[in-house]
Amino acid sequence: MERISFENTPEGLYNGLYAMGGYLDESGLDKQLKLLIDYRVSQINGCAFCLDMHFKEAVEAGESTVRLSMLSAWRDTELFSKEEEAVLRYTEAVTLLSENEIDNQLYNELHQFYSTTQIAALTLAIVRINGWNRFMKAFKTKAGEYVVGQFA
Numbered sequence: 001m002e003r004i005s006f007e008n009t010p011e012g013l014y015n016g017l018y019a020m021g022g023y024l025d026e027s028g029l030d031k032q033l034k035l036l037i038d039y040r041v042s043q044i045n046g047c048a049f050c051l052d053m054h055f056k057e058a059v060e061a062g063e064s065t066v067r068l069s070m071l072s073a074w075r076d077t078e079l080f081s082k083e084e085e086a087v088l089r090y091t092e093a094v095t096l097l098s099e100n101e102i103d104n105q106l107y108n109e110l111h112q113f114y115s116t117t118q119i120a121a122l123t124l125a126i127v128r129i130n131g132w133n134r135f136m137k138a139f140k141t142k143a144g145e146y147v148v149g150q151f152a
Contacts, residue, residue: 020128027121031061033122036058037122038125042129
């Protein structure tokens, strides 16, 4: 049962997360990559609302349903580029921070493909979706009814 609906949250509660989204929209990060991050983090955190939302957004943006269905097993497929694999490895490490060390090897792998500015933006994208997941799960926001563009 939903505890706090999206519409009934205190005014301004999500402003920081929206501001992060605005920054990321202007950061130059690839939209498809941001959607993969959103979907993978939501899988890890088991956020039904965000899984519904980001699956629909990714498909609308042209992402393959096959890639999305295989995302939790990305290491066992050849569907993702080396750049995406580096981002997914980093995404999982940052999301599961208490279980992982973000060592130089992981950072250097990512840095082969992305600048420090891009890595900073990727990190913000991971932090942001983790924040959304935590709100939606804590509030038990109703899942399954998201319409693409609903919050635009």
